[in-house]
Amino acid sequence: MNQSIKPGDNPDLTEERLSGTFDTNSMAAVIYGSDKLAQRRREISEAVSRIPELQDSKPCPFMTREEKILEGSRKSAILNRLLPGLIDLDSFEETVFIHQEVIGIEGHPLALHESLFIPPIATQGTDEQQKKWLGRAQRREIIGCYAQTELGHGSNLRALETTATFDISSQEFILNSPTITSLKWWPGALGKSANWSIVIANLIVHDKNHGPHPFMVQLRDEKSHEPLPGITVGDIGPKMAFNGADNGFLGFENYRIPRENMLMRHSKVTPDGGYIRPPHAKIGYSGMVRVRSRMAAEQGLFLAHALTIAVRYSAIRRQGYLEDRSREVKVLDYQTQQHRLFPSIARAYAFIFCGFETIRLYDQLLIDVQNGNTSGMADLHALTSGLKSVVTHQTGEGIEQARMACGGHGYSMASYISEIYGVAIGGCTYEGENMVMLLQLARYLVKSIEMIQNGKSKNLGPMVAYLAANESEIDLNLGPNEYLKVFQYAARSQAWRATEKFQKLRNSGMSKEQAWNQASVELTRASRLHTRLYIMSTFINHVGSVVDQKIKKVLIDLLNVHITYEVMDIGIYVQGLLSSDQMDLIRNQLYVSLETIRPNAVSLVDSFQISDMQLRSVLGRRDGNVYENLFKWAKSCPLNDKDVLESVTKYLKPMMDKSKL
Numbered sequence: 001m002n003q004s005i006k007p008g009d010n011p012d013l014t015e016e017r018l019s020g021t022f023d024t025n026s027m028a029a030v031i032y033g034s035d036k037l038a039q040r041r042r043e044i045s046e047a048v049s050r051i052p053e054l055q056d057s058k059p060c061p062f063m064t065r066e067e068k069i070l071e072g073s074r075k076s077a078i079l080n081r082l083l084p085g086l087i088d089l090d091s092f093e094e095t096v097f098i099h100q101e102v103i104g105i106e107g108h109p110l111a112l113h114e115s116l117f118i119p120p121i122a123t124q125g126t127d128e129q130q131k132k133w134l135g136r137a138q139r140r141e142i143i144g145c146y147a148q149t150e151l152g153h154g155s156n157l158r159a160l161e162t163t164a165t166f167d168i169s170s171q172e173f174i175l176n177s178p179t180i181t182s183l184k185w186w187p188g189a190l191g192k193s194a195n196w197s198i199v200i201a202n203l204i205v206h207d208k209n210h211g212p213h214p215f216m217v218q219l220r221d222e223k224s225h226e227p228l229p230g231i232t233v234g235d236i237g238p239k240m241a242f243n244g245a246d247n248g249f250l251g252f253e254n255y256r257i258p259r260e261n262m263l264m265r266h267s268k269v270t271p272d273g274g275y276i277r278p279p280h281a282k283i284g285y286s287g288m289v290r291v292r293s294r295m296a297a298e299q300g301l302f303l304a305h306a307l308t309i310a311v312r313y314s315a316i317r318r319q320g321y322l323e324d325r326s327r328e329v330k331v332l333d334y335q336t337q338q339h340r341l342f343p344s345i346a347r348a349y350a351f352i353f354c355g356f357e358t359i360r361l362y363d364q365l366l367i368d369v370q371n372g373n374t375s376g377m378a379d380l381h382a383l384t385s386g387l388k389s390v391v392t393h394q395t396g397e398g399i400e401q402a403r404m405a406c407g408g409h410g411y412s413m414a415s416y417i418s419e420i421y422g423v424a425i426g427g428c429t430y431e432g433e434n435m436v437m438l439l440q441l442a443r444y445l446v447k448s449i450e451m452i453q454n455g456k457s458k459n460l461g462p463m464v465a466y467l468a469a470n471e472s473e474i475d476l477n478l479g480p481n482e483y484l485k486v487f488q489y490a491a492r493s494q495a496w497r498a499t500e501k502f503q504k505l506r507n508s509g510m511s512k513e514q515a516w517n518q519a520s521v522e523l524t525r526a527s528r529l530h531t532r533l534y535i536m537s538t539f540i541n542h543v544g545s546v547v548d549q550k551i552k553k554v555l556i557d558l559l560n561v562h563i564t565y566e567v568m569d570i571g572i573y574v575q576g577l578l579s580s581d582q583m584d585l586i587r588n589q590l591y592v593s594l595e596t597i598r599p600n601a602v603s604l605v606d607s608f609q610i611s612d613m614q615l616r617s618v619l620g621r622r623d624g625n626v627y628e629n630l631f632k633w634a635k636s637c638p639l640n641d642k643d644v645l646e647s648v649t650k651y652l653k654p655m656m657d658k659s660k661l
């Protein structure tokens, strides 16, 4: 049963919900990993809806940037007071969720505090450092951010210019931004809100540069909030979206911090200037790996937001005719609309499933690393590098298709899809620009193939074992596992093609760097296919583990949409394996699976359980009463406060009057 049905709803949406074949609360339990977690989300939404001071003071699209930042801060402060009664304070998921619900996706002063400030202290700080700062940060006595990127350097961390030079005589580090390009640029909440930051700076001891390391740095006075002497800080200005966040710039001029402010769980500087190396050279990058490991689920949810809006709206929007000329048809009945939206629903489910898997893998790695075992770091770095790149790109594509699927109203901020798009595609850039991260995964794939070439296939990890197989024929009695083999063929042949291109260029005498650059488009293609294969196999495994038979049946239907769409999408890579008859068969299976999923489309998006407050979309309202609310929304636009604006009295009217003479 669809749990969203209520009296007074748009009858078209109710009809859709009645046609659903499964219980949406049970599906939510599968999406969020357990009945308890799905129920907690419902309870938190419900509790928030009953607290007047947590409601939006006006629709976000009508707010100026200053109002957005003020509103985010107002709500953050209220939440901090109310949180103990509303959520499990130890749960990161609940903390993120309630902020999302109350403040939305446009950013807020604590967005980075939870995800990039507290985790490095907790994982890279010593016990004493944690004792000193963790409690204060968790109680929000201080607000923090993560300052790594510089005006001139983001992707290439080796070129960061900020320095932290150890001064033995005073037992302090002296922070400096030696050039304009070394100014920290982009950190969220740095601009106006944060008073502390994790700063990534080159550690210099006895004139030797040990590369980027993390430091705890106070930026502003804790009483006056004024920048401390030696600190230059401010906001970088408006962005494409995410304007409730104050991304900032930061410069240091001989700014001193105590030796104890370098996060020293892994690397250390001793009082006499000795440097102790970390157990793995890239352990300082693990804060980024943590965020990347969470991005597939986050992005899947961004896509889920846009699809909830587009699918619900498509069920109430009637336009044109099919057979019955007496009533216009729901646009959701057009095959083109289904082809535009349903593969994205499948992807959203796939991203969320695989996102929760990578969060689990990261949590396991964290335990291993704390126990001194860093052997899994390279695997997870490769996996999350590829995953963040593919998922953010496909999420952006899916959201944009969702916008277009809503026709003209999709272009209005009342749909809110443009904001979702703007925030989500930031993910193509932050936490590592997508091409750069695909090339990180490519290094791993090339190394894996070199192992095969050197007769060491048995040392390959399970995620790359397929690179050594030799599939040349597919039985087209196609079930998911045969589709997986088709995808493995595509990913394998592209990985070999790219590696061989690189090796050929090397053998022709080209430098490693030039050869890599000349092969890089092919290498990124290999990384994408490898990642899409991983997403597909995780989806298949996940569906296989579902116990509730009604839920399993729908998920198999959704999986069929996914695997047929994905294979059609990579057709060019499987030409050597599949005949044109086989491709036709798959194409037809895709069209059949679109029809099969159609009656469950609304229930599948309802199962994401995104409340109206969180969705902030007139088009995507749960009750489907879109037209009357669009009219209300337009009337409430500040431009309509007056009938005659100054733009008219001051310019247009005089112009028209003058023209009359």
Ligand SMILES: CCCCCCCC/C=C\CCCCC/C=C/C(=O)SCCNC(=O)CCNC(=O)[C@H](O)C(C)(C)COP(=O)(O)OP(=O)(O)OC[C@H]1O[C@@H](n2cnc3c(N)ncnc32)[C@H](O)[C@@H]1OP(=O)(O)O
Binding pocket: 096, 100, 105, 111, 116, 146, 148, 149, 154, 155, 156, 157, 158, 188, 282, 285, 286, 288, 289, 298, 299, 301, 302, 305, 377, 378, 381, 423, 429, 430, 431, 432, 433, 436, 440, 443, 444
């Ligand atoms: C509705 C949904 C709800 C959602 C709720 C949440 C909403 C949130 C929305 C918005 C929030 C926005 C928040 C944005 C926050 C953004 C923060 C940031 O962006 S922080 C800055 C991030 N910066 C980067 O990511 C920089 C990218 N660059 C790098 O990471 C590195 O420079 C590099 C590209 C990895 C290269 O590093 P380096 O030059 O040092 O190394 P290489 O020579 O290339 O490689 C040497 C070997 O090291 C391996 N390596 C590299 N990194 C790692 C690692 N992390 N772990 C393990 N190994 C690593 C590399 O693979 C090489 O190995 P070999 O090939 O030699 O074996």
Ligand SMILES: Cc1cc2nc3c(=O)[nH]c(=O)nc-3n(C[C@H](O)[C@H](O)[C@H](O)COP(=O)(O)OP(=O)(O)OC[C@H]3O[C@@H](n4cnc5c(N)ncnc54)[C@H](O)[C@@H]3O)c2cc1C
Binding pocket: 112, 146, 147, 148, 149, 152, 153, 154, 155, 156, 185, 186, 187, 188, 242, 247, 426, 429, 430, 431, 432, 433, 434, 435, 436, 439
């Ligand atoms: C919304 C948002 C929030 C952010 N928040 C933070 C934050 O809180 N803290 C923080 O420190 N930073 C933050 N950032 C910065 C972000 O991490 C960087 O912008 C990102 O890492 C990309 O680096 P860049 O800007 O230097 O891109 P560039 O590296 O300059 O990329 C420009 C182009 O060059 C290409 N390119 C670069 N290197 C290579 C290469 N080796 N091979 C092939 N192509 C290459 C890229 O693919 C891209 O096409 C944020 C950014 C955004 C957009």
